[in-house]
Structures are given as C-alpha cells and as structure tokens.
Amino acid sequence: MKFRQLVLLGTIIGLFGSVLPGCSVRPPQNDTDDKIKxxxxxxxxxxxxxxxxxxxxTATASPAITILNAIGEGLYRLNKDGKPEPGLAKELPHISADGLVYTIPLREGLMWADGSPLKAGDFEFAYKRTLDPATKAKLAxxxxxxxxxxxxxxxxxxxxEAKKAALGVKAKDDKTLEITLEKPVAFFTDQLSMPxxxxxxPDFVKAQGDKxxxxxxxxxxxxxxxxxxxDHxxxxxxxxxxxxxxxxxxLGKVSVRIVKDAGEGLKLYGEDQIGLAELKGEQIAAYKGRQDVAVKREFVTAYILINQxxxxxxxxxxxxxRRALAASIDTKQLADGLMGGVSVPAAGLVPLGIADGAGQEFRKTAGETMSGFxxxxxxxxxxxxxxEIGLTELPKxxxxxxxxxxxxxxxxxxLAQWKTNLGIEVEGDPMPYAQRAQKMQDAKDFQALIALWGADYNDPMTFLDPWLTDNKSFNYITYRSKPFDDLVKAADKEADTAxxxxxxxxxxxRLMEDMPLIPLYFRARPFAKKTNVEGLVLPAIAKEWELKWTYIK
Incomplete structure (x- = not known):
C-alpha cells in the first residue's frame, strides 16, 4: 500500500540560519585560545x-511524514542505505518459521519526549486507533x-471492540510486542519504520481529542x-x-520555515545564506561536476492521471x-530538458531501484512495459x-x-507536445497544492491531472495495488479492470517469490496497455549542498530528508 503521499511537484530548501550567514566556525578569542570553537x-x-x-x-503528505520522522520513531528506522535498523526496538524481529509471528523486544528505559515511559501497549493502541473506521486513516x-x-x-x-480484541497485535508485557500477520510479508520489517x-x-491522544x-x-x-x-x-x-x-x-535546533517561492534559493546559496538548494533546469548544467552537488534518487514516478x-x-x-496521448509525449526531452537530465524517462509505472521481491530489480525483470515516443x-x-466513439475530433x-x-x-x-504531435487543444489548469490534492484525493474532480507517486516500501506492490477496483482510498481515477485486479490479487497471495x-x-x-495513467519520468532531484554539512540523508522513500545523523563540521 502507499504512504501514499501525493508528492509535491516541488522541493525542499535547507537554510542554515544563525546569527552569522551559512555555517561558520568562530575564530579563536585570543592568543591563548588555540582551539577552534x-x-x-x-x-x-x-x-x-x-x-x-x-x-x-492520518498523515499522508510528504511534509507531515518528514516532520513526524524527525520527532518520532518506530520500532525500526531506515539508515542511510535504506535498510531497517533497530529504533525503539532492541533488535530485529524474531520471526516464526511460517513467517507470520513477529516478536519484538523494546529497548530498556524508553521515554516519550515528556519523560513518561513508552510501553509496548502504546504500539497496540496506535495500530488499533489507525484501523478504527472513526479515525478515517487513509493509510489504514x-x-x-x-x-x-x-x-x-x-x-x-x-x-x-470485539474486532479490536481480535487484532493480531498484542503487548505481551511492557517491553515485548507481538504482531501476527495474515500471510508472510517479506518487507514488513521495512514497513515498521513508517510513521x-x-x-x-493513549492518555495524551485522548486528552487532546480533536486537537x-x-x-x-x-x-x-x-x-x-x-x-x-x-506557528503555521x-x-x-x-x-x-x-x-x-x-x-x-x-543538531541542537532545527527551524522549518514554510515558504512558497524557491526562486531565490540558489542566489541565497551562493551568498552562504542557505546550505541546501534544489537545482532546476539550466542550474543543473551550471553545477555539473562540482563537489557541492548531492542527488536525491527517489522511488517516485511522475505521471498524468486520466479520470475514468x-x-x-x-x-x-x-x-x-489514452495511448495516443501517451505516445505523443517525448518523455526523454522532458527529462533531459525541463528536468535537467537527472530524472529518467519512465519505462513503466514502477521506478528504477524498486526490488521485485525475488532478488532482482523490478525494472530489469520487467523491461519496458510502455511504448515510447x-x-x-x-x-x-x-x-x-x-x-470507435463516433467523433471526428477530440473535445477540449x-x-x-x-x-x-x-x-x-x-x-x-x-500541452505543446499534444498540439504539435496530435493537433489537439488542451487547457492548462494550475492551482495551489492544497486545492489540487483536495480535487484529486477527496472530490476526484478532474479530467487529467499531473501528480507524483512515492513508495513507502521497497516493493512493486506499493505502485500497483492503489489501482485495484476496490481500493477506495487511492484509486483516484476510478480505474476498473478485472484482469488487472486478478493479477495483483494473485500476486498478493503468492508465496513463491519468482x-x-x-x-x-x-x-x-496490463495497466500500461489500458493506460489510465501516463508515466512521465522517474524522479531524481539534484541539490547544491554546502560541503560543511555532513550526515544529511536524502532518502529514496517517503521522507524529504533525514536529520538524525546530520551535523555541521
């Protein structure tokens, strides 16, 4: 399933703010102070x-997931290589021979930020609250x-209450959590790192109520x-x-400023007012080969959703x-030009780097599943x-x-590609992110719409099961296909990984044959990053950044 954030067609800019611009080192105070502060x-x-x-x-959007990951932690945390390592858990889970029962001991002395003890029952409470229909959790x-x-x-x-009591999550004691699955899930440990x-x-959540x-x-x-x-x-x-x-x-303090316009980002970067700025368009070529460039390679696909x-x-x-609309877009030109040659033209829906669950990369196993330009x-x-539909021209x-x-x-x-290659007129309809998300996620009120889809775990299913007919949470395009449903549901039950x-x-x-959505590119984002910023991780999955190991040298 997805973390299903709809990822912004945007960026994050890091500013290293203090009294002095950038990230600097104070000089010695006097002749006897021979150590640099x-x-x-x-x-x-x-x-x-x-x-x-x-x-x-209830969080689904990338900004919320990113902040929650900074102020919270699960049983496991993904490291810089995207692998799960013990977080609040003392060690990796003890998994039964049939792959169904996960027994997870917690670390000693765990506390909430308010100093109160954190218990295994706090996980049990959270999972039951998430699955409670009254919570209306889209990621349930x-x-x-x-x-x-x-x-x-x-x-x-x-x-x-009876269904909660029957749920396969039990706090065996304050330091031991037991989770029982319906069937073996190879990537479940990875998932336990997600917010x-x-x-x-429990007492805190109940006391806050709707707030x-x-x-x-x-x-x-x-x-x-x-x-x-x-302060919003x-x-x-x-x-x-x-x-x-x-x-x-x-890091002792992190300030996250909510801004809309990133136009002056690189200018501020050049003035040492910020430490991290996303590079776009011509900026990418200008910074090519420099030591202060970091690339965020993401499990993210940009696509056009076509409302069914x-x-x-x-x-x-x-x-x-729909296939005509897809075949008339030169996605290589889009990736090389507008995206600066860092992102890769889509060869299907599932992006580069996603494993196939059988020891190979999915894209290498699948090859190209959509026709090119x-x-x-x-x-x-x-x-x-x-x-076939009795028309002589495509309506606007x-x-x-x-x-x-x-x-x-x-x-x-x-729009230019469609006009040049198909001779059709289409109207652009830009809008603020919140409005676009509402029209897509809640109202499903659109004809065609550009969005991005990011993985929440390293498996093709995170990109495919949103389009099941009965997926009411994320099938924003109301796609219906029994052959597609049968294949995904068969894979969901299949124990043989190959x-x-x-x-x-x-x-x-099958999805690419029906083309209810048009994959455009697999996203990668280059950033200019100050060389005195160390340990900053730009994860491939879900979060925009990971700060646990970050420091200023």
Missing part, C-alpha cells in the same frame, strides 16, 4: 507546504496485513527531536534529550485515445479511438497540476 549545531530548512496535521495515523490499508486488520477497518460500531506504525501515548496533531502542544513523539513551536509559518524542532540515542544526535469516471471526460474512456503511432491511435479538456514553477512548465511542455514477481510484471503490462 565548534560551530553551532543549528539548521534551518524551508519547506513548500505546511504539514496539515502531525498525527501518525497498510495495516491490513496484520491478522484481523481488514475486519477491524470495516467494523460496524457494535463490532468494534503509520509509530506508537502513540491531536494540530499544534505544538498537541504533539508528542519519542524521536531524535521534539516540536517546540509551530515555522516549526521549531529541538533535540530530544529523552531520546534513547540522544548522544548521537548532533465518465462524468468528467467520457471521451477519455477510450484506451486508444512515436508521433505517427499516436496519430493513428487517436484516429482509431475517435472512430483540462490538464490540472500544482502551481509551482516546475509543475507549470511541465504542463506547458505537455512467480509473484512475474505476476506483478504482468499486472504492470
């Missing part, structure tokens, strides 16, 4: 969207691998940092001295017309599709997207 371990980061709420049960499907999870998620009010699996303090997660005083974590201030223009994080590994957390609800664009119900074929498909429709600079340029590029991988390849091929 250490720099202040303070970091300011600018974010382009404010977290809507910091509730680990990520927990249905737990025995009884699906039943609890669908429980009627009169069934709720949706973080613990919650939980909405302001600094209504947020409580057990991670490297704690939320000291949140800025979040202030400070080191959590109650964190079990506090001695290895170097006939109320919005009935002519886009035709598969040949072919204007002549696109014209032919359009003509055939129009004939809207292509919606965020109103960020990169999103608007992407819309302009695609056969499972082949089923997932076939599912992607």
């Amino acid at each position: 250490l720099p202040a371990q303070e970091l300011t980061i600018a974010m382009y969207a404010e977290p809507p709420a910091l509730d680990s049960s 499907p990520m927990l249905v691998w737990i025995k009884g999870g699906s039943e609890l998620m669908k429980a009627k009010p009169e069934e709720l 949706i699996f973080f613990p919650q303090k 939980y997660g909405s302001e600094a005083g209504a947020v409580l974590g057990a991670g490297p940092f704690k939320l000291e201030q949140w 223009h800025q979040l202030m994080l400070v080191k959590n001295d109650k964190y079990w590994d506090a001695k290895n957390v170097k 609800n006939p109320l919005y664009a009935p002519f886009l119900q035709n598969a040949k017309i 072919d204007p002549d074929k696109a014209k032919q498909l359009l003509a055939e599709g129009l004939a 429709f809207k292509l919606s997207a965020d109103d960020t600079e990169i999103a608007k340029k992407t819309v302009e590029f695609i 056969r499972r991988a082949r089923l997932l390849v076939d599912a992607e091929k």
